Amino acid sequence: MESDPRRIHAQVIKKNIAGASEYRFQLNNLVTLYFKSHLLPYAVRLFQQIPSPNVVSWTTLISGHSNTPAALHHFVSMLRHPTLPNQRTLAIILKTCASLPSLSFGVQLHALSIKLSIATEPYSASALIHFYSKTQLPNNARKVFDEIPHSDAVCFSSVIVGLAQNSKPIEALSYFADMRASGFGSTDYSVSAALRASAELAALEQCKMIHSHSIVTGLDSNPIVGTALVDGYGKCGMVNDARLVFDENLPTLNLIGWNAMMSSYAQQGDKESVTELFSKMENQGLVPDQYTFLSIMTAFCNSGLFNDTEHWFTKMESEYKLEPWIEHYTCLVGAIGRSGRRP
């Protein structure tokens, strides 16, 4: 087939391009194609054939190994080459440090980006904010954000998400307000994070305001915003409102959306609604996970029914082959206490 990178590779070799930089340009393109076609060994071999790799060549190689320790290895090789990274390189490598995670490598990248004067540029800054959020250092994330001279919607969203994820809901909502005041349009990221913060505070008025805002901005049709709304209303104790949002978004919601709705019922101890949704979920072809079973167990636990709680725990392990979390055991212990049983 014509799009096979090996065919294009052959053509590049046949053309015998004279200029070194034009040749490198073509090879960089090819390495990208090989990675996109999931032909990793071809991509790496071709990279090694580039006579004098530039920052684009290196960034492509690192990007092809993103979220693996190999990406860090290639980054070090790049520095020894020596070639300096740019914003794109740092964005990719910081994302890798966030997902591995590797705190020490990421902190050194922060130092390097300060030396290169790109720590406050939007693309590397948002990656730094994400990195510090994932390594549970929200104050560092906020500090990076505060030093950005010309922020943008992604940097704002990143810091709001990071603060919401790290149980700093008041600060998250404060930055959400700052973002609105700065004139940046809200994004599905900023809205879902603000809803998560409001949910943690069980702040019903906040949830309602952001719900209205999401309708005005058209973000309410986003399934992640919908899920955050279901969760928000649920945490505020407004299960009926949660159900309305759930039903409106039903066609687009994934397993997480269903789990959020079941969790809302579970917090009320509404075991009938939870088990009813469980059946409907399976009829839809969705495969339940640990969150699903945690909701079911929580519902029975909150109703003081130990036998049912234990029954679903066993069902999860034996029938669905799901490894229980510490939370499932906590739920079992809680059920023992609530049912008045003695160990």
Place this chain on the structure above:
DNA sequence: CTAGGGTTAG
């Protein structure tokens, strides 16, 4: 030719 952020539990 190479770039950044999300929802369920706790």
